[in-house]
Amino acid sequence: MKVGFYNIQGGTGKTTIAANFAYILSQSVKxxxxxxxxxxxxxxxxxxxEDIDHNLNTYLAGNSAIEDIIYNYEDLAIIPTGVTSDVFGYKTDIEKFIKLVEVLAEEYDVIVYDFPPNIPEGSLLLAYGSEENLVNKVIVVGEDSIPSIVNSLKTIDLLKDFGIGLTGILINKYRGLTDLSEISDDIIGVLSYDPNVERQWSESMPITKIKTKFSKELINITHDIANIYLEKDLASLRALKVVKTLSGITTEEELRKNEEL
Ligand SMILES: Nc1ncnc2c1ncn2[C@@H]1O[C@H](COP(=O)(O)OP(=O)(O)O)[C@@H](O)[C@H]1O
Ligand SMILES: [Mg+2]
Structure with missing residues (x-):
């Protein structure tokens, strides 16, 4: 399964959700x-x-090897981008990106993309995605506000034009501010506003590592999505076993217990 988180709008929680979705799944599948x-x-x-030398920017510029840009956090493999203004100085070879994904797809059961907002890079990767099988599913992360819902619906239309597989909108930072009933058909899940989420940046850890309202909700949603889409995409017996195991699990703690058995 190759799944990406996207919205033409920034700040909705794409990175937060992509990072934690991947972290949760990494506890069961590669x-x-x-x-x-x-x-x-x-x-x-x-x-x-933050302090690494090799990243996706340096790789796409031809300055790093694949094995140098893959980092590990517990069982999760990560390809980060640079965090300094150096990133503006690298050229981006899209063909290299396509090859990279081909190589990774051989080794990993799930590839999770954190897409940038706006059109240029986001749509470039997504546009190629439909042709090159780079992305199977895109989840649109929207906020609990009317402008964000408008942008989320716009994003859905954009993705449909590209012929990209869609799952729907994941409403994030929900505080009961907007009436979601009119777009309920497009919504696949709702995640609460939770001030604890901010701790992930200061403590350098995915927030689902600790128990919070947001963590509990995202763990459930991640498992639901995995149950629906992983089963279809993963043919191996091991994967099917994992999916079956996941169906009965609701908390990270239970997941751990399950792994120990
Ligand atoms: N459910 C949430 N509750 C509270 N704050 C959140 C939540 N989700 C994300 N945030 C915060 O919103 C900000 C933007 O999140 P981020 O994941 O960087 O969004 P994006 O990648 O879409 O730009 C960050 O400061 C993050 O901590
Ligand atoms: Mg982001």
Whole structure:
């Protein structure tokens, strides 16, 4: 399964959700997280990878080997982007990106993309995605506000034009401000506003590592999505077993217990 988080709007929680979705899945299936936000990427901040020399920017410029840009956080593999203004100086070879994904797809059960907002890079990767099988599903992350819902619906239309597989809108930072009933058909899940989420940046850890309201909700949603889409995409017996195991699990603690058995 190759799944990406996207919205033409920034700040909705794409990075937060992509990082944690990947972290949760990595506890059961071989998962790699790719920060595709080449100029504004922040995945490295979630996992304490700010001081590294090799990243997706240096790889796409031809300055790094694949094995040098893959980092590990527990069982999760991560390809981050740079966090300094150096990122503006690298050229981006899209063919190299396509080859990279081909190689990774051989080794990982799940590839999770954190896409940048706006059209240029986001749509470039997504546009190629439909042709090159780079992306199977895109989840649109929207906020609990009317402008954000308008942008989320716009994003859905854009993705449909590209012929990209869609799952729907994941409403994030929900505080009961907007009436979601009119767009309920497009919504696949709702995540609460939770001030604890901010701790992931200062403590350099995915927030789902600790118990919070947001963590509990995202763990449930991640498992639901995995149950629906992984089963279809993973043919191996091992994967099917994992999916079956996941169906009965609701908390990270239970997941751990399950792994120990
Ligand atoms: N559910 C949430 N509750 C509270 N704050 C959140 C939540 N989700 C994300 N945030 C915060 O919103 C900001 C933007 O999140 P981020 O994941 O960087 O969005 P994006 O990648 O879409 O730009 C960050 O400061 C993050 O900590
Ligand atoms: Mg982001």
């Amino acid at each position: 998962t790699i997280l790719i920060d595709c936000d080449l100029y504004g990427g922040t995945i490295s901040l979630v996992f304490g990878l």
